[in-house]
Amino acid sequence: MADHDPADNLPAGYEPPKVWNAETESGGQFAGINRPTAGARYDRDLPVGDHPFQLYSLATPNGQKAAIMFEELLEAGHAEAEYDAWLINIMDGDQFSSGFVEVNPNSKIPALLDRSGREPVRVFESGSILLHLAEKFGAFLPASGPQRTETLNWLMWQMGAGPFLGGGFGHFYAYAPIKIEYAIDRFAMEVKRQLDLLDSVLADRRFIAGEDFSIADMAIYPWYGGVMKSAYDAQEFLQVKEYANLQRYAEEVGNRPAVRRGEMVNNIRGPAERQLHERHDARDFDLNTQDKMEARGGERVVP
Known part of the structure; x- marks a missing residue:
């Protein structure tokens, strides 16, 4: 490890201890739910509906x-x-x-x-x-052959790349209790590389894995389409308008009727008419969005 002056660390003088203190407060928006242990914290059954x-x-x-x-x-x-x-x-x-x-x-x-x-x-x-x-x-993934492999390539890419965007860039840019230049620059560099990669791939493809909409798009669009639109309020910082092919892709996928509905399901943020806290029937999108439920005093209509 290169020599460094602890006075330049953040906070000044910080040096990692030999053993991490599990009681350390991580800070940030999600500090209250983060613990270094797994498992249930309380007993409660999950609700179960009528569908498969x-x-x-x-x-x-x-x-x-x-x-x-x-x-x-x-x-x-x-x-x-x-x-x-x-x-x-x-x-x-x-x-x-x-x-x-x-x-x-x-x-x-x-x-x-x-x-x-x-x-x-x-x-x-x-x-x-x-x-x-x-x-x-038997849908949204070819049964065999090179196109199946290409679709899975991009599905696995997103699963590996997403944490750099969310837990890395998103956390330090938007959610961390302090702004750390090194951390923001480190993850912004990787996110820009990812955006450039997707933009280059989409230069001669309609969708991520080819000409057919697939599970690769369902994985990639919510993350990278979100960055194109509003995620982390970082659009100017990341200069997302540079990525014209990715912009085109995000607009096309975002306008698919099923995608628009899917974005509403279990949504608790943004315009009330785009929030459907629970979904049990296709008619819920017309009857039980949050704006309509609030107008009825919180009552849900059973279709």
Whole structure:
């Protein structure tokens, strides 16, 4: 390791101890829910609806992937893909209930309980959910051949690249309690490289893996389309207008009807008419968005 002056560290004089103190306060917007241990923190069963698939989620970029997949399946005519979507508010610690931990021991959204077979199957990690549903319904992923491999290439790329954008750049640029120039510059460099990569790939492709919309797009759009539009309020900082092909892609994918619906599911932020806290029926999008529920005093209409 190169020599350095501890006085230049942040905070000044800081040196990593031989053993990390588990009681250290991490600070930032998510400090209240972060702990160095896994497992349930309290007992509570998860709700279960009438449909074959039970989705437990929040409309973060990772959560949007699963809801978009379900809505795209239904849009494509797969009626057996009907699902219930239950809100998991991560700021309230819903992901640490015993019921949720049974479905996802990692306590991260989204989590899926597939009850379409003889025995319930838990599916966690957003990429795994996309792959599971694509293979179950034979949709949005070629069955074999080079195009299947190319689609999986980009799905796995997003799963590996996303943390640099979210937990790296997004955290230090938008959520950390202090602004650390080194950290912001380090992750901004990587995000710019990722944006340039996607922009170059999309120069001669309609979608990420080729000419057909796929689970690769469902994984990549919520993260990188979000950066194009509003995520972290960093559009000027990252100069996203430089990436014309990615801008075109984000607009096209964002205007797909199923994508627009998927972005609404378990959404608790932004315009009330774009929030559907729970989804149990396709008619919920017309009847039970948050603006309509607030006008009724919080009452949900059962379609």
